[in-house]
Amino acid sequence: MNTLALKYRPRVLADLVGQEASVKALSNALRRAQSTGRIHHQAFLFAGVRGTGKTSSARIMARSLNCIHGPTPEPCGVCDPCRATEQPDLNLDIIEIDAASRASVEDARALREQVQTRPAFCRYRVYIIDEVHMLSRSAFDALLKILEEPPAHAVFVLATTELQDVPDTIKSRVQIYPFRLIPVGLIQGRLEAVCKAEGVTWDEASLRLVAEAGQGSMRDALTTLDRVIAAGDGHVREDLVREQLGIVPAVQVQQTLAAVLAGDAGGVLDQCAALASLGTDWVSFWKELMLAFRDHLEREARKGSPQETLRLARALHLLLQRERDLRDASLPQVVVELALVTAAQLPHLVSLDALVRSGGPASGPPPRRPEAGAAPRAAVPPAAVPAAPASLPALPVSEEELKQRCSDALRAAQGTLSRTLSSLPHLASRLSFEGGTLRFHFGPNVRNSAQELEREQANPHLISVLRAALPGLQRVALTFESAAGQRPEDVLKEDPAFQRLLQAVGGEITQVRREP
Numbered sequence: 001m002n003t004l005a006l007k008y009r010p011r012v013l014a015d016l017v018g019q020e021a022s023v024k025a026l027s028n029a030l031r032r033a034q035s036t037g038r039i040h041h042q043a044f045l046f047a048g049v050r051g052t053g054k055t056s057s058a059r060i061m062a063r064s065l066n067c068i069h070g071p072t073p074e075p076c077g078v079c080d081p082c083r084a085t086e087q088p089d090l091n092l093d094i095i096e097i098d099a100a101s102r103a104s105v106e107d108a109r110a111l112r113e114q115v116q117t118r119p120a121f122c123r124y125r126v127y128i129i130d131e132v133h134m135l136s137r138s139a140f141d142a143l144l145k146i147l148e149e150p151p152a153h154a155v156f157v158l159a160t161t162e163l164q165d166v167p168d169t170i171k172s173r174v175q176i177y178p179f180r181l182i183p184v185g186l187i188q189g190r191l192e193a194v195c196k197a198e199g200v201t202w203d204e205a206s207l208r209l210v211a212e213a214g215q216g217s218m219r220d221a222l223t224t225l226d227r228v229i230a231a232g233d234g235h236v237r238e239d240l241v242r243e244q245l246g247i248v249p250a251v252q253v254q255q256t257l258a259a260v261l262a263g264d265a266g267g268v269l270d271q272c273a274a275l276a277s278l279g280t281d282w283v284s285f286w287k288e289l290m291l292a293f294r295d296h297l298e299r300e301a302r303k304g305s306p307q308e309t310l311r312l313a314r315a316l317h318l319l320l321q322r323e324r325d326l327r328d329a330s331l332p333q334v335v336v337e338l339a340l341v342t343a344a345q346l347p348h349l350v351s352l353d354a355l356v357r358s359g360g361p362a363s364g365p366p367p368r369r370p371e372a373g374a375a376p377r378a379a380v381p382p383a384a385v386p387a388a389p390a391s392l393p394a395l396p397v398s399e400e401e402l403k404q405r406c407s408d409a410l411r412a413a414q415g416t417l418s419r420t421l422s423s424l425p426h427l428a429s430r431l432s433f434e435g436g437t438l439r440f441h442f443g444p445n446v447r448n449s450a451q452e453l454e455r456e457q458a459n460p461h462l463i464s465v466l467r468a469a470l471p472g473l474q475r476v477a478l479t480f481e482s483a484a485g486q487r488p489e490d491v492l493k494e495d496p497a498f499q500r501l502l503q504a505v506g507g508e509i510t511q512v513r514r515e516p
């Protein structure tokens, strides 16, 4: 083990960073032991990823149990038993077993015999079994027998990185304490404290990079810190940290980000080519870029520019969706390039909201929207009914006459339109003509006959045939009435804003799906 990780190894439970829940529970167990004179549970299992403090905690437990002032959560650190924990190899009462290297049957048998031996000079004999999931089947059986009836002087602290590989029979005999990944902020705080204690100075962003590289492990972070302090001659330099950790220089991250934000796909590819020539680790570059993107997003959000914030959030969302591809990629550079070039196209795209609001690029000036402003978030209000433009008054005809006119016009066009259509005006339960829209209302019983019209309703020929009979006609709409009221998808299909959107993007409805 390197010097810093050893020197700043936690000595009491309170020193452990980021494991509050387990620390509290263990401290309580020790405090109870202090008042009753003996530890209630004799077997603990510390589970979690490497470098989160499991083995350190096991030694702290040994010390806490054996301190002459103990059992106590605050061992004195100066009495003989306390100091003996500093050298486990010389301490007969702390037995550290690495299950990975000692999984044999003989060892298991030896353990059973050894466990009966009383402590040499401490209160408890503490058995620390690291990577306990590596034990052989027979070793587990032996351990289980011991745990079922442990001698009063023995305490077992098991540690594992693979809790799921520990047999349930063992798990049911031990108290399990989870050891979690340590948050970056806590690791960074600890690194700063260590640097101060060591009289080491550091560049602003450098310790965060070291903390992030630790990936939740304090030990790994301290090991890296050792290296960069040595490389920087007593000062932690950001450029050296980046070099040591294979992190792309900050300026290149910023330049790539700028190219994406400017919608400069060529610039993005140039940056990627430059990074490739440096032998960049694409996964760590990606992480850096996403963090830079996030920081930019935060700045825009705080500036209070909702449109830009939304645009950036969409781009970031799009990029994060590509992250999984990157992890399994055989050609990570291509994945990064593809994702960034796609994101670089976003600035050129008009947002759907803007499209709906503008009425689309193909349909002239924006139509009057009485609800605009009152409900800015409802981009497609399902029940919106357009107000009739003043230039297109409803024809002063009765509904019967309207039906007749339409029917006649459609019958006259039988050569070019399906003959079924001419019967539909009379099959409609209601027919209205308002604001340029000829609206057919159909009851549920004519649903099938009306399908022909539903298919043809946007056919320009049909529109022009009907317009000859009804000057000012712009579109044909259908409403299907049912006992349960209008279906939401029909409401949506007839919504003028939605129609404009379809027209603007040249889209068609292929499927309507209701989401819960």
Ligand SMILES: [Zn+2]
Binding pocket: 066, 067, 068, 069, 075, 076, 077, 078, 079, 080, 081, 082
């Ligand atoms: Zn002590």
